[in-house]
Amino acid sequence: MRFEKMTKVIALTGAVAMAFGLAGCGGSGSGSSASGKGGKTEILVWSWDSTLPRTVKGFEAKNPDIKVKVTNVGTNKKEYTALNNALSANKGAPDLAQVEYYALPEYATQDKLQDLSDMGASGYKSFYTPGTWNSVNLNGGVYALPMDSGPMALFYNKEVFDKAGVTEVPTTWDEYYEAAKKIKAVGSYITSDSGDAGFFDSMTWQAGAKPFATSKDGKTVTINLTGDSKVKKWDDYWQKMINEDLINTKIPGWSDDWNKGLNDGSIASLLMGAWMPYNLLSGAPDASGKWRVAQMPTWEKGGTENSENGGSSLAMIKTKDDSKSKAAYKFLEYACHNAEGIKTRVDGGAFPADNNTLKSNEFLSMTSLKDADGKDNAYFGGQKFNEVLSQAAKNVLPGYKFLPFEVYARGIYGDKMTAFTSKSATLDQGIAAWQKDLQNYAKQQGYTVKE
Amino acid sequence: MSVLDAGGRRVRAAERARARRVAADERAERRRAASSGFSNPSNPRRSVWLTLACGVFALYCLFPFAYLLVNATKTQADFTSTFGLGPGRSFALWDNIREVFSYQDGIFARWLANTLMYVVVGAGGATLLAVMGGYALAKFRFPGRKAVFAVVLGAISVPGIALAVPQFLLFAKLGLTNTPWAMIVPSLISPFGLYLMWIFSDQAVPGELLEAARVDGASEWRTFRTISLPLLAPGIVTCALFTIVATWNNYFLPLIMLKDADWYPLTIGLNQWKDQASTAGGQAIQNLVITGSLITIIPLVIAFLLLQKYWQSGLAAGAVKE
Numbered sequence: 001m002r003f004e005k006m007t008k009v010i011a012l013t014g015a016v017a018m019a020f021g022l023a024g025c026g027g028s029g030s031g032s033s034a035s036g037k038g039g040k041t042e043i044l045v046w047s048w049d050s051t052l053p054r055t056v057k058g059f060e061a062k063n064p065d066i067k068v069k070v071t072n073v074g075t076n077k078k079e080y081t082a083l084n085n086a087l088s089a090n091k092g093a094p095d096l097a098q099v100e101y102y103a104l105p106e107y108a109t110q111d112k113l114q115d116l117s118d119m120g121a122s123g124y125k126s127f128y129t130p131g132t133w134n135s136v137n138l139n140g141g142v143y144a145l146p147m148d149s150g151p152m153a154l155f156y157n158k159e160v161f162d163k164a165g166v167t168e169v170p171t172t173w174d175e176y177y178e179a180a181k182k183i184k185a186v187g188s189y190i191t192s193d194s195g196d197a198g199f200f201d202s203m204t205w206q207a208g209a210k211p212f213a214t215s216k217d218g219k220t221v222t223i224n225l226t227g228d229s230k231v232k233k234w235d236d237y238w239q240k241m242i243n244e245d246l247i248n249t250k251i252p253g254w255s256d257d258w259n260k261g262l263n264d265g266s267i268a269s270l271l272m273g274a275w276m277p278y279n280l281l282s283g284a285p286d287a288s289g290k291w292r293v294a295q296m297p298t299w300e301k302g303g304t305e306n307s308e309n310g311g312s313s314l315a316m317i318k319t320k321d322d323s324k325s326k327a328a329y330k331f332l333e334y335a336c337h338n339a340e341g342i343k344t345r346v347d348g349g350a351f352p353a354d355n356n357t358l359k360s361n362e363f364l365s366m367t368s369l370k371d372a373d374g375k376d377n378a379y380f381g382g383q384k385f386n387e388v389l390s391q392a393a394k395n396v397l398p399g400y401k402f403l404p405f406e407v408y409a410r411g412i413y414g415d416k417m418t419a420f421t422s423k424s425a426t427l428d429q430g431i432a433a434w435q436k437d438l439q440n441y442a443k444q445q446g447y448t449v450k451e
Numbered sequence: 452m453s454v455l456d457a458g459g460r461r462v463r464a465a466e467r468a469r470a471r472r473v474a475a476d477e478r479a480e481r482r483r484a485a486s487s488g489f490s491n492p493s494n495p496r497r498s499v500w501l502t503l504a505c506g507v508f509a510l511y512c513l514f515p516f517a518y519l520l521v522n523a524t525k526t527q528a529d530f531t532s533t534f535g536l537g538p539g540r541s542f543a544l545w546d547n548i549r550e551v552f553s554y555q556d557g558i559f560a561r562w563l564a565n566t567l568m569y570v571v572v573g574a575g576g577a578t579l580l581a582v583m584g585g586y587a588l589a590k591f592r593f594p595g596r597k598a599v600f601a602v603v604l605g606a607i608s609v610p611g612i613a614l615a616v617p618q619f620l621l622f623a624k625l626g627l628t629n630t631p632w633a634m635i636v637p638s639l640i641s642p643f644g645l646y647l648m649w650i651f652s653d654q655a656v657p658g659e660l661l662e663a664a665r666v667d668g669a670s671e672w673r674t675f676r677t678i679s680l681p682l683l684a685p686g687i688v689t690c691a692l693f694t695i696v697a698t699w700n701n702y703f704l705p706l707i708m709l710k711d712a713d714w715y716p717l718t719i720g721l722n723q724w725k726d727q728a729s730t731a732g733g734q735a736i737q738n739l740v741i742t743g744s745l746i747t748i749i750p751l752v753i754a755f756l757l758l759q760k761y762w763q764s765g766l767a768a769g770a771v772k773e
Contacts, residue, residue: 046710048726050733073710075726085616085707089623092710148731254729256737259531275731282735283728285528310731351731372734 041327045070046079047098049147049312051348055341059334066327076100080407087112087317095328099144099315101135101308102201102406107315108143109218109404114316115141119329124337131308131396132353139216144313145336146353148345150273151392152202152296152309155280158381159290160188160268169294173237176297180246188268192248192258193238195417195430197410198310199253203271205307205400206296207234212403220448221404225435226428227451233299239427242420249420259283271296273309274389278349281369281379288377293385295392306395311353351389358390405445409438462660516748523547523742530737547742554739561713562720563746566699568631569716573638574694581641581690585648586679590661603649606642612703619707633708634716638698644690651686652679688761692754699751717747 045052045068053070060068071094073082080103086093099107107113116122121142125133132146156169164183170176180190193199204211209230213222225231241247248267251257261267262284270276280291296306314332319325334341339356346352346363347370357363366386368376403409416434419425442449521536526546529539551559588599618637622628627636656679664674680687702718709715715723721743728735 048723048730048733050727050730071710071712072723074706074723075730078706078726082707082710085619086623086710089620089628091623091626092628150731256531256535259728259735263531273731279728279731279733279735282527282733283531286532312731 040065040067041323042067042069043096043324043328043331044094045096045098045314045331046073046083046094047096047314048072048075048079049098049350051345051350052098052147052314052335054348055335055344058340058344059331062334063327063330066330068331076103077407077411083107093317095319095324096314096316096332098147098312100310100312101132101146102198102402102410104135104144104313104315105138105214105402105404106407108138108141109214112318113143114318114325115143116145116316116329116332117142119325120333121145121337127337127355128353129355129358129393129396130398131393132311132313134398134400135308135311135402136313139218144315145332147312147314147336148275148350149353149393150275150308150310150351151389151396152206152271152307153274153276153389153392154269154294154296155272155276156269156292156294157262157265157287157290158292160186160265164188164268169292170297171295172301172303173297173299177237177241177246180241181244183268184246188266189248189261190246191269191271192251192253192261192267194249194252195414195420196253197413199271200413201400201402202273202307202309203234203238204228204231205397206305207231207299208305208397209234210400212401214401214404218404219446220450221442222450223403223435223438223442224451225431231431235427235431242423242427249423263287265290273311273351274392275310275349275351277369277379277385281371281377288379289381291380292383293380293388295388295395304395305397306392307400308396311351358393364390403438404447405438405441408441409434412437461663462657465657519741519745519748522738523745525738525741527735527738530741531735543738544742547738548746551739551743551746554736558712559717559720559743559746562715562717565631565714566716566718566747567750569634569638569701570695570698573635574691574698576635576639577641577644577694577698578687578691580639581644581648581694582680582683582687583675584645585650586652586656586675586683588645588649589652590656590658590679603642603646607646611637615703615707618704622708628708629710629714631714634701634705634714637704638694638701641690641694641697644694647690647693648683648686651689652683655682655686685761688758692758695754696751717743721747 043066047053047070056068056070060066073079079098083093083097104113117140124142124145125137128136128146129149129151131151132149136142136144136146154169160183161167161169161179164179164186166179166182168175170179176190183190207230209228211223211225211228211231214220238247242249248261251261251267258267262270262280263286265287277293281288284291295304298305314336316325316328316332319328335345336342337354342352342354342357346357349369352358352363364387365384367380367382367384368378371377413434416437417427417430420427420430439449439451518536521538522530524542524544524547525533525539526541526543529541529543533539588596614637619628622633622636627633660678661674664678665671669677700718701716702722705714705716705719709719712720712723721740724736724743725740727733728737
């Protein structure tokens with residue numbers, strides 16, 4: 001008898017839950033349809049960036065006939081996987097998607113992205129920094145608009161540097177090496193690297209290397225890491241740092257331990273993109289006031305060369321629906337080109353990619369960051385950090401190209417480099433193994449491979 | 452009714468005979484164990500090494516839980532600056548819980564409700580289907596039974612992850628991706644549950660009992676409901692626990708199926724919070740991720756504590772054929 005009652009209960013809850021599920025389905029169905037209620041055009045944006053959703057309100061106020069839905073479907077590689085799935089299923093892809101600069105060639109060469117030069121973006125060259133424009137301008141088309149940028153800079157913990165007797169900020173890599181030894185002597189590491197492909201790209205880019213190239217027709221790809229003397233230059237230098245145990249190869253970037261290291265000074269500096277300030281504030285809050293920003297060390301005394309690290313663009317997925325692509329372009333334009341849209345995001349912590357903001361007084365004179373509660377935090381001890389970062393953006397070397405399968409390449413970089421982090425092999429060997437794998441992969445994908 | 456009563460008498464007689472056999476077996480086992488030196492409940496000799504080994508395993512299993520408990524009491528600042536297993540400078544558990552449920556307009560509660568819905572409908576449905584299917588396969592003879600057996604065994608050996616992408620493409624064609632159905636429908640199928648219920652039904656429901664009921668004129672449905680279901684209870688609970696845990700922890704399926712934060716289960720939502728710290732300009736909310744994880748496992752812990760005695764008897768069922 002007890003069980004008879006129980007089955008009734010189970011059946012009832014099941015039925016109720018199913019009804020709930022059904023009702024739910026009805027609610028979500030409209031999310032992907034072209035026009036929602038009241039004749040509004042609805043566009044769907046995939047982005048994990050925390051500042052983009054803030055622009056929706058301002059945009060919708062100006063465009064009452066368009067409704068924007070921004071969803072976070074996962075951070076970088078997870079979003080690309082979702083995007084690949086949706087594109088191969090021909091269903092469920094968004095109208096706009098956040099794509100990092102390094103991944104952009106991949107989607108552009110697959111002919112998945114709308115060339116924005118037909119829609120009015122071709123004249124934007126002087127609007128953006130050279131580094132970011134260079135990244136979205138591929139084979140004569142404009143395949144996205146820059147959302148933010150990440151010119152490299154040297155972020156350092158002044159307290160630890162002072163304690164170690166490094167009173168002059170290193171301006172060349174030789175000085176950086178000397179500083180690393182002094183900092184090691186007081187028990188800290190100058191920085192950490194456990195095999196990060198984005199870091200490798202940025203560092204070799206700054207050294208002037210151009211290991212990757214794709215032909216205009218997109219069929220031939222050049223992969224020449226081992227034969228590029230500039231790759232070798234960085235590689236030898238970094239190997240020396242590893243051999244003398246001057247950098248921490250044990251702590252992976254972005255891990256909790258890494259944040260702890262930045263917080264307590266056991267990792268004393270970072271070679272990182274200009275978007276780092278807000279991450280430092282939330283990841284290493286106790287070190288507030290101790291950090292400073294400086295230009296990257298260079299290979300020659302008095303040099304200024306720099307590179308980009310990270311940064312994202314907003315790309316439009318090709319669609320046949322004209323009204324949708326027009327609405328999507330309007331939002332893209334607002335979020336990445338309109339002064340109001342850009343300001344909203346910069347206020348939220350994005351590092352700008354446009355020259356106007358980088359030149360503006362308000363931006364350059366900032367001496368504090370806004371924390372999660374909206375309070376001012378002089379994280380860089382009152383330094384006008386944006387003056388340094390803005391200059392760094394101007395110094396980016398042009399002409400560096402990513403692979404048309406950079407997402408894959410970065411995914412396997414760490415595996416090839418595990419040996420150097422445990423010091424059982426050299427960077428040279430890791431890079432050679434990476435190159436071999438990349439060449440094989442390129443062949444499987446149908447490319448003609450050149451060295 | 453009289454035949455059913457006779458059936459009941461027969462069952463009771465069989466049960467007494469079984470108890471006698473078990474008692475005899477246990478006596479023999481005690482004698483054997485005592486002579487060979489193994490310990491058992493009636494020969495409680497302790498082994499230092501086995502105790503140590505069990506202790507190590509217990510530590511290994513409880514360590515992440517302890518870490519979770521300790522760190523759920525810390526603020527974000529304490530989390531990055533104090534020793535991982537030591538207490539923080541302030542006790543922020545209640546603040547953390549409040550913030551977990553209020554962050555991003557309280558989306559955590561929505562994820563919790565989604566997960567509960569997926570579990571009730573998905574795992575509940577899977578259990579129901581497994582019980583009925585397993586019972587039918589064990590107690591009815593029909594053409595194609597062997598084929599079903601082969602298919603089910605084959606299905607158990609294919610990991611769910613391998614099917615996820617084809618499932619995604621199929622669901623995209625049907626227009627079901629990004630709806631709760633994409634999560635529920637695949638969860639309804641549990642080959643292992645079916646197999647378990649099949650074997651369990653075969654052992655736990657005597658054929659004589661069903662014959663008696665049929666002779667009495669009970670319909671198959673009534674027989675199933677009033678006679679078989681009570682006998683199957685431990686198996687059902689075991690099967691339900693398996694499917695509940697599988698659905699509650701399911702990560703890969705919703706990861707590829709769902710693109711709308713309003714339909715995320717906890718696994719995907721928490722992961723998204725975790726990733727936020729490593730994005731440019733993203734706010735680190737590790738304290739909320741950890742507190743959220745703690746809240747996430749509580750329902751599972753409760754389910755296990757409540758159902759563990761059924762779970763144990765269900766696991767052992769079918770181990771010995773009488």
